[in-house]
Amino acid sequence: xxxxxxxxxxxxxxxxxxxxxxxxNTLSTSTAAATNSSMSANVLTTxxxxxxxxxxxxxxxRCSASCTSPNNFTFVPVLNACASLRALEAGRKVxxxxxxxxxxADVFVGSSLxxxxxxxxxxxxxxxxxxxxxSRDAVTWNAMILGHVKCGQGQKALELFHQMQQKGxxxxxxxxxxVLNACASxxxxxxxxxxxxxxxxSGWESDVFVGIAVVGxxxxxxxxxxxxxxxxKRVFNKLPSRDVVSxxxxxxxxxKYGQGQKALELFRQMQEEGxxxxxxxxxxVLNACASxxxxxxxxxxxxWVIKSGWDSNVFVGxxxxxxxxxxxxxxxxLKVFNKMPSRDVVTWNAMIxxxxxxxxxxxxxxxxxxxxEEGxxxxxxxxxxxxSACSHSGLVDEGLRFYSxxxxxxxxxxxxxxxxxxxxxxGHAGRLHEAENMVLAMPYKPQVAxxxxxxxxxxxxxxxxxxxxxxxxxxxxxxxxxAVYVLLSNLYTATGNRDLSENIERQRKERSVKKHxxxxxIEVDNEVHTFVVDDQHHPQMIEIHAExxxxxxxxxxxxxxPDTNFVLHDVEEEEKVFNLCHHSEKLAIAFGLINSAPGTPxxxxxxxxxxxxxxxxxxxxxxxxxxxIMVRDxxxxxxxxxxxxxxxxxx
DNA sequence: CTAGGGTTAG
Numbered sequence: 273x274x275x276x277x278x279x280x281x282x283x284x285x286x287x288x289x290x291x292x293x294x295x296x297n298t299l300s301t302s303t304a305a306a307t308n309s310s311m312s313a314n315v316l317t318t319x320x321x322x323x324x325x326x327x328x329x330x331x332x333x334r335c336s337a338s339c340t341s342p343n344n345f346t347f348v349p350v351l352n353a354c355a356s357l358r359a360l361e362a363g364r365k366v367x368x369x370x371x372x373x374x375x376x377a378d379v380f381v382g383s384s385l386x387x388x389x390x391x392x393x394x395x396x397x398x399x400x401x402x403x404x405x406x407s408r409d410a411v412t413w414n415a416m417i418l419g420h421v422k423c424g425q426g427q428k429a430l431e432l433f434h435q436m437q438q439k440g441x442x443x444x445x446x447x448x449x450x451v452l453n454a455c456a457s458x459x460x461x462x463x464x465x466x467x468x469x470x471x472x473x474s475g476w477e478s479d480v481f482v483g484i485a486v487v488g489x490x491x492x493x494x495x496x497x498x499x500x501x502x503x504x505k506r507v508f509n510k511l512p513s514r515d516v517v518s519x520x521x522x523x524x525x526x527x528k529y530g531q532g533q534k535a536l537e538l539f540r541q542m543q544e545e546g547x548x549x550x551x552x553x554x555x556x557v558l559n560a561c562a563s564x565x566x567x568x569x570x571x572x573x574x575x576w577v578i579k580s581g582w583d584s585n586v587f588v589g590x591x592x593x594x595x596x597x598x599x600x601x602x603x604x605x606l607k608v609f610n611k612m613p614s615r616d617v618v619t620w621n622a623m624i625x626x627x628x629x630x631x632x633x634x635x636x637x638x639x640x641x642x643x644x645e646e647g648x649x650x651x652x653x654x655x656x657x658x659x660s661a662c663s664h665s666g667l668v669d670e671g672l673r674f675y676s677x678x679x680x681x682x683x684x685x686x687x688x689x690x691x692x693x694x695x696x697x698x699g700h701a702g703r704l705h706e707a708e709n710m711v712l713a714m715p716y717k718p719q720v721a722x723x724x725x726x727x728x729x730x731x732x733x734x735x736x737x738x739x740x741x742x743x744x745x746x747x748x749x750x751x752x753x754x755a756v757y758v759l760l761s762n763l764y765t766a767t768g769n770r771d772l773s774e775n776i777e778r779q780r781k782e783r784s785v786k787k788h789x790x791x792x793x794i795e796v797d798n799e800v801h802t803f804v805v806d807d808q809h810h811p812q813m814i815e816i817h818a819e820x821x822x823x824x825x826x827x828x829x830x831x832x833x834p835d836t837n838f839v840l841h842d843v844e845e846e847e848k849v850f851n852l853c854h855h856s857e858k859l860a861i862a863f864g865l866i867n868s869a870p871g872t873p874x875x876x877x878x879x880x881x882x883x884x885x886x887x888x889x890x891x892x893x894x895x896x897x898x899x900x901i902m903v904r905d906x907x908x909x910x911x912x913x914x915x916x917x918x919x920x921x922x923x
Numbered sequence: 924c925t926a927g928g929g930t931t932a933g
Contacts, residue, residue: 348924383924414925446926453927486927493928520928555929590930621931628932656932689933696933721933907933 344375351384360392367401379405383412390419410436410444417450421457429454430463445487452490461498489517496525516542516550523556530879532563532793533800551585558591564793564800565877565904567599572798574608584613590622597626600875600902600909617651624657629908631919633665652684659693663700664908671697688714692721699729704738720749727756731763739763754780754787792856792878796867803859812863819862826896832889857886861893861901873900881905891915 347370354363367385375381382405389398398419405412413436420429433451436443443451448471455464468491488511495504504525511518519542526535539557542549554577561570574592582588589612596605605626612619620643627636640658643650655678662671675694678684691714698707707729711722723745730739743760746753757780764773780787790805803810810816857878864874882890882905894901895915903910911918 352924378924380924385924387925409924411925416925418925444925449926489927515927517928524928550928552929559930585929587930592930594931616930618931623931625931651931653932658932660932692933725933 343373344378344381347373347375347381348384351381351388355384355388355391358392360389360394363388363392364397377406379407379409379412383409383415386412386419387415390415390422393423395419395423395425408441410441410447413441414444414446414450417447417454421450421453424457426454426458426460448487449490452487452494456494456497459498461495461500464494464498465503467494485511485513485515485518489515489521492518492525493521496521496528499529501525501529501531514547516547516553519547520550520552520556523553523560527556527559527563530563532560532566533802535560536564536566536569536800551582551588554582554588555591558588558595562591562595562598563877564795564802565599565875566795566800567596567601567875568795568798569800570595570599583611586612586614586616586619589615590618593619593622593626597622597629598904600904602626602630602632615648617648617654620648621651621653621657624654624661628657628661628664629904630911631664631908633661633667633670636661636665637667637670650682650684652687652690655682655684656689656693659690659697663693663697666701668697668701668703688716688719688722692719692725695722695725696729699726700732702729702733704729704733704735708738708741718745720746720753723749724755724759727759727763731759731766734763734767736763736767736769751783752785754785757785758787788880790856790878790880792860792876794860794864794874794876796864801860801863803856803863805856807856807859810859810863812866815866816859816862819866820858823862823865823893823896827889827892830892830896832892834885834889855886857882857903858889861890865897865899871899873902875902875904877904879906881907882910887917891917 347366350366351363354360354366366388370376370381370385382401385401386398389395389401398416402408402412402416413432417429417432417436420426420432429450433443433447433454436447448467451467452464455461455467471487471491488507491507492504492511495501495507504522508514508518508522519538523535523538523542526532526538535556539549539553539560542553554573557573558570561567561573573595577583577588577592589608592608593605596602596608605623609615609619609623620639624636624639624643627633627639636658640650640654643654655674658674659671662668662674671694675686675690678690679686691710695707695710698704698710704726707726711718711726714722723742727739727742727746730736730742739760743756746756750756757776761773761776761780764770764776792803794801794803801810807813857876860876860878861874864876868874882903886903887910890901890903890910890912892915893899894912898914901912903912908919
């Protein structure tokens with residue numbers, strides 16, 4: 273009956289053959305579908321997101337303008353369409369018509385308006401509509417809560433939840449999803465726990481765990497994002513029915529907290545249980561591969577992506593680029609990039625970063641030029657990527673130029689990450705005073721990262737006074753920051769202040785600040801192996817130690833002299849006597865040499881920065897065994913070959 | 924009418 277109410281001028285927009293996303297007629301067909309409430313707006317949301325929002329919005333407008341008497345049933349799907357296409361202006365026009373037609377007071381229409389405005393990025397308008405509504409139901413409140421979460425106002429979302437309860441409106445499962453998302457977005461573990469308790473106490477738990485996995489999944493996600501993997505696991509194990517999203521959030525949670533291997537195990541387990549993966553799963557798996565340099569495992573995932581036909585998915589493509597770059601194969605990253613049918617700004621950023629971490633600054637800048645030529649608008653992350661590319665390659669002038677053009681040409685204002693990159697860039701280049709001025713010039717309270725970058729630069733260039741200033745600032749903000757003690761102690765040692773160095777170590781111990789353990793990963797025969805400092809538990813430890821002894825002899829003959837003057841900054845115990853076996857990196861290298869075919873390059877990943885001693889000894893190892901060794905540390909790649917390293921900025 | 928998980932940087 274709704275269809276029959278559409279006047280003849282709209283009939284050209286009406287389609288009866290469903291929706292075919294690839295045909296040029298999709299626009300008009302689905303617009304009519306949206307106008308027909310019985311077909312629901314889902315048809316439109318699922319099929320048309322790829323189509324230019326402007327042209328669809330035009331069609332919608334044309335349609336709604338020519339319909340003589342639209343009612344509340346016609347407005348809702350039209351608002352939905354505007355929301356899913358982020359067509360704010362079209363949405364406003366529809367709003368005007370709603371006011372004229374007098375359906376403004378309808379709860380359904382009001383809720384849809386709130387939803388439309390918040391999805392189109394105008395939370396102010398959403399609030400205005402909400403405040404003027406004569407009656408609101410749970411859906412209205414939900415739309416408001418979710419709207420605030422999506423625009424980053426988690427605190428406001430929680431306040432709305434409390435108001436909703438005060439007004440006696442019963443929360444629905446969707447409310448809980450919104451509240452849990454709000455907690456996750458603010459890393460508010462306490463608040464999240466309270467919500468969990470509330471769910472149990474209120475007896476909504478039966479709904480949560482039996483009827484709808486979505487709330488359970490949101491709980492897992494909230495715990496994982498707030499850093500409590502243990503709680504996430506507990507909820508996961510209690511879920512009576514797990515779906516693919518339950519597994520996905522677990523996989524992501526583990527990757528994010530440095531447990532890439534565990535994430536890969538979860539994925540295997542998921543397959544054993546016969547759960548069908550989704551593109552999201554692949555993204556999680558590729559992230560996990562990138563985090564532990566599992567190149568072979570990553571390639572297998574890529575094969576499977578192609579078989580599943582997901583290679584045109586932008587998220588998947590972006591993750592593939594990232595995985596290949598972080599696993600050391602820029603060639604494969606570029607191949608994926610070139611084959612992608614559609615790219616977004618993230619695709620370009622990922623490629624720029626790929627070049628950056630490999631120390632190919634010039635290529636990174638070329639990639640940016642190409643991006644501009646193709647008319648892709650850079651975002652704030654693009655500039656973080658570019659500035660770090662300049663920093664890694666010592667391109668100071670270029671970095672300064674990007675920094676200024678960012679705000680003048682691209683209208684992107686500098687955030688604290690950009691400042692940190694600039695401090696790093698200037699500091700590495702030895703322009704310490706300019707770097708310090710950069711920190712002091714930050715328009716907001718300087719963050720720990722900026723002071724750390726300055727301290728790192730002082731360590732490289734041996735500026736004790738400034739280093740002490742920076743360290744003091746960090747400790748005021750984060751007294752538990754172990755890296756400050758390590759860097760400062762190394763700075764003292766490097767400048768011949770042994771007493772001061774020992775003193776700072778003593779202070780660290782007195783305040784019981786624990787150093788992070790150094791960890792190294794290496795993939796051999798499709799399997800990832802992990803080593804920690806002073807590892808004694810590996811089944812092949814005897815062979816590994818024998819190999820290190822052999823290497824040590826060869827290196828000695830080749831002229832290697834260990835630098836015992838330097839505190840090894842990734843060892844747990846204060847151990848100044850040089851010992852090859854301490855470093856997780858050396859254990860991994862020895863393991864790789866024993867277990868892989870001669871001539872194949874070794875690719876290693878560690879969680880801390882490569883220290884000076886590791887750097888020198890790895891150079892020697894690459895020389896005496898004639899193997900290329902690639903080490904990916906916390907920030908970048910170091911390519912060692914025949915006793916040389918491609919990276920020259922620190923040593 | 925509202926509804927869970929996804930890509931890049933530090």
